[in-house]
Amino acid sequence: MVKARQEKSPEEEAFLDLLRTADALTRGADWVLKAEDLSQTQYNVLRILRGAPEGLSCGEIASRMITRDPDITRLLDRMEKRGLISRARESKDRRLVLTRLTPEGLKLVNCLDEPVLQIHRKQLGHMGKDRLQALAKLLAAARSGLS
Amino acid sequence: MVKARQEKSPEEEAFLDLLRTADALTRGADWVLKAEDLSQTQYNVLRILRGAPEGLSCGEIASRMITRDPDITRLLDRMEKRGLISRARESKDRRLVLTRLTPEGLKLVNCLDEPVLQIHRKQLGHMGKDRLQALAKLLAAARSGLS
DNA sequence: TGACAATAGTCGTCTAAACGAATATTGTAG
């Protein structure tokens, strides 16, 4: 007889569920963003920059990203080429390059607020506020143990 | 005065938390897999195939993946070149190509069980069984509303 | 049977991610 399939630990079960759920939800959001030819990562950068009109350095952007991107430079290169952001080397500390949204970039990210909100409501609205808060709380607890 | 930052909806809050958490947990697992030069995706395939010694078609593998990969062919190409899997065209339905683990592939995935279990325990063990089950339940509920 | 749709997989090509080395600027210790 073949060895019985080993039971998954609750930790692993939760981890896999988390990946599955994140992937499924991401596909919905991707569908919205694809209409504007944006990736999740790019959209994330746009929103980060909207919250910082004074401009941010590459390092600051990297540290605020939801998912880590090891090459901010070329991510910003692509966005600059599309006219969504502008970059300028800082005069005080010439190592820094401050990135800001252009008017087009701001307009684009503002236009996306409504559709993104809608897709999230459609995907998760059935859970209700209480369960969503419970979920957020458990997720925060899950992250709290990480180095 | 600048327009106040718009409140995030509970749905969006939960979605972003989910991505953050998945990313943080994945980095831990990646660190373990990198020692064997495997990606999450490849590891996922190895585990899927371990559960199906009779072999699986590309389509079957794709449908069981945690995160979708639109190009199974080349993913398997790479794994075949490393000797982790073998492929053979099925004689009954010659459209199908059945993929199986090689002995090396099986050995590798078995060797990884313990370290992967450890990293998940280390990352999520502090939550306790009850909260992990609650989390899994909420995640399942979140997925239930998706098309 | 013969045309044709459906299914399964492969391949070409472009874009993005991963990893490390390299460059430029600033802070600091002697």
Place this chain on the structure above:
DNA sequence: CTACAATATTCGTTTAGACGACTATTGTCA
């Protein structure tokens, strides 16, 4: 003030992912 470590960003190269077109095989129905 000079050498050197620390910080910030960029670049070269390899690998993987995304998207669509293409080939092969099978099932279906007139």
